[in-house]
Amino acid sequence: MTTLLADREIDRLLALHPKGFDLSLERITRLLDRLGNPQDRLPPVIHIAGTNGKGSAAAFARALLEAEGLRVHVHTSPHLVNWHERYRMGAKGGGRLVDDAVLAEAISRAAEVNRGEPITVFEILTAVTFMLFSEHPADAAIIEVGLGGRFDATNVISRAAASLIMPISLDHQSFLGDRVELIAAEKAGIIKPGCPVVIGAQESGTAQDVLVEVADRLGCPVSIYGQDYLAYEENGRMIYQDQFGLMDLTPPRLPGRHQFANAAAAIATVKAAGFEIGHRAVDRAMANVAWPGRMQRLPQGRLSDLAPEGAEVWIDGGHNPGAGLVIAEALVEQEEKISRPLFLICGMINTKDQTGYFRAFEGMARHVYTVPVSMSEAGVPNAELAVRAIEAGLSAEPVSSVANALMLLRDTWDESEAPPRILIGGSLYLVGAVLAENGTPPT
Known part of the structure; x- marks a missing residue:
C-alpha cells in the first residue's frame, strides 16, 4: 500500500501546526463542530485509557468482536511505521488499515475546514478518526486515548458503551502530575455519567480508589479486576471468571503473564458494552489476537x-x-x-x-x-x-x-x-x- 498521499497531507500539517500535545478540548471541539460533529454519529464506542496495556486491551477487544463476525473500527496511537496504522476500518472477515486515498482525503477536508487556525496535528488526526468512523458503517468502535484522558482529544465522545481504565503508573508526569492519584484523576476523565466502567488490574490501590470514587459519583456500573472478574493460569490454560461463571480458554497468543489480565479486562469490557460473545468466539480471539511491537x-x-x-x-x-x-x-x-x-x-x-x-x-x-x-x-x-x-x-x-x-x-x-x-x-x-x-x- 502506498503511503504517499496521506504522508504528503500530514507533512503539510506538521509544517503548519505545533508538534506534541497541548491538553485542551477547545480547539478540537471547534473543528468537530464545523465538521458536523461526527463524534456523535459513531457506532457503540469502547474508550480505553491507562498508562500501560491500552494497546493490548484494544487488540483483545477487536479480536473478541471480530470473532463474533462484527465489523470493528479501531483507533490507536502512536503508529509504528505508517500513519495508517492509527485507523483500522471495520469490515466483514476482519478490519483493514485505512486506504491511503481515503485517509488523505479526510485529512485534507479536516485541514481545509480548520482554516489554518491554531490546533495540534494530533487533534486534526483525531478529528479524522471521528470522520472516518462515522462515514463508514461498523458495529463497534474501539478508541484508545492518546495522552491522559480528561483533556485528550478523543474525550469529546459524549457517551461510551463502556470505558476501560488499564493499569496506571507514573508516566508523562510533566503533563499529568507526579503522583499516581493525580494521573488516575486525569485518566478517570473519560468516565461518562451512567456509562459502564471497567477497571483493569491496578498496581496501585490509591489509583483504583480514585477511579472507583469517580465512577460511583457519576452513577456508573463498575467492574474491578480481582473483585468482579479475573483471569489465571491453570494446567496450561487461561481461566476467565466473572459473575456469570468460568471460561476455560486457550492462553493468549500475546506473550507474557500480564496478558492474562489484559485479556480479562477486554472480555469484561466487551460484555459491559452490551455485546454477547460466546465461549467459542472468546477462545478464537485468544488464539488469533495480534498486537505489533509489543513482545x-x-x-x-x-x-x-x-x-x-x-x-x-x-x-x-x-x-x-x-x-x-x-x-x-x-x-x-x-x-x-x-x-x-x-x-x-x-x-x-x-x-x-x-x-x-x-x-x-x-x-x-x-x-x-x-x-x-x-x-x-x-x-x-x-x-x-x-x-x-x-x-x-x-x-x-x-x-x-x-x-x-x-x-x-x-x-x-x-x-x-x-x-x-x-x-x-x-x-x-x-x-x-x-x-x-x-x-x-x-x-
Missing part, C-alpha cells in the same frame, strides 16, 4: 538476519518502569521454556525514566547496547543512555545502530553457548524504525 518476535527480515544464528529476537515498545517490569516477567517465562543469555538493544527518549526502566532487567541482562532513536528529536544520546543503564546495575555500551549491535553480537558470539535472546526496546519510535528497516511493517 513480538521480530519476523525474518533484513535486520533479524544479522543476529547470531539461532538467536531469538524480540521487540517491545514499552518505555517506562511499569512496562519494564512486565517485559522482564515475560522474558522470565521465555527463560523457563528455553534458557538463553539475554541481551538488550535499547533506545529511549528524554521524557522517560530511563534508569527506572533498566532496573527491571537487573540480574537478567548480560549486556546492554544503547542506540540512538533517530525517529524522535527527543532521543537520548546513546552514550548518555549507557550511563543510565550502568546506574541501574547493568553492563552497557553505546553503539551507532541496531544493525551494528546485532552484527557486533554475532561477530563476538561464542558458538559453544546457547544462541542468545535479544530484546530490542525502550521506545515505540525505535521499534517502528526496526520494523521498517527489517522490511516487516504492521499490516
Whole structure:
C-alpha cells in the first residue's frame, strides 16, 4: 500500500501546526463542530485509557468482536511505521488499515475546514478518526486515548458503551502530575455519567480508589479486576471468571503473564458494552489476537538476519518502569521454556525514566547496547543512555545502530553457548524504525 498521499497531507500539517500535545478540548471541539460533529454519529464506542496495556486491551477487544463476525473500527496511537496504522476500518472477515486515498482525503477536508487556525496535528488526526468512523458503517468502535484522558482529544465522545481504565503508573508526569492519584484523576476523565466502567488490574490501590470514587459519583456500573472478574493460569490454560461463571480458554497468543489480565479486562469490557460473545468466539480471539511491537518476535527480515544464528529476537515498545517490569516477567517465562543469555538493544527518549526502566532487567541482562532513536528529536544520546543503564546495575555500551549491535553480537558470539535472546526496546519510535528497516511493517 502506498503511503504517499496521506504522508504528503500530514507533512503539510506538521509544517503548519505545533508538534506534541497541548491538553485542551477547545480547539478540537471547534473543528468537530464545523465538521458536523461526527463524534456523535459513531457506532457503540469502547474508550480505553491507562498508562500501560491500552494497546493490548484494544487488540483483545477487536479480536473478541471480530470473532463474533462484527465489523470493528479501531483507533490507536502512536503508529509504528505508517500513519495508517492509527485507523483500522471495520469490515466483514476482519478490519483493514485505512486506504491511503481515503485517509488523505479526510485529512485534507479536516485541514481545509480548520482554516489554518491554531490546533495540534494530533487533534486534526483525531478529528479524522471521528470522520472516518462515522462515514463508514461498523458495529463497534474501539478508541484508545492518546495522552491522559480528561483533556485528550478523543474525550469529546459524549457517551461510551463502556470505558476501560488499564493499569496506571507514573508516566508523562510533566503533563499529568507526579503522583499516581493525580494521573488516575486525569485518566478517570473519560468516565461518562451512567456509562459502564471497567477497571483493569491496578498496581496501585490509591489509583483504583480514585477511579472507583469517580465512577460511583457519576452513577456508573463498575467492574474491578480481582473483585468482579479475573483471569489465571491453570494446567496450561487461561481461566476467565466473572459473575456469570468460568471460561476455560486457550492462553493468549500475546506473550507474557500480564496478558492474562489484559485479556480479562477486554472480555469484561466487551460484555459491559452490551455485546454477547460466546465461549467459542472468546477462545478464537485468544488464539488469533495480534498486537505489533509489543513482545513480538521480530519476523525474518533484513535486520533479524544479522543476529547470531539461532538467536531469538524480540521487540517491545514499552518505555517506562511499569512496562519494564512486565517485559522482564515475560522474558522470565521465555527463560523457563528455553534458557538463553539475554541481551538488550535499547533506545529511549528524554521524557522517560530511563534508569527506572533498566532496573527491571537487573540480574537478567548480560549486556546492554544503547542506540540512538533517530525517529524522535527527543532521543537520548546513546552514550548518555549507557550511563543510565550502568546506574541501574547493568553492563552497557553505546553503539551507532541496531544493525551494528546485532552484527557486533554475532561477530563476538561464542558458538559453544546457547544462541542468545535479544530484546530490542525502550521506545515505540525505535521499534517502528526496526520494523521498517527489517522490511516487516504492521499490516
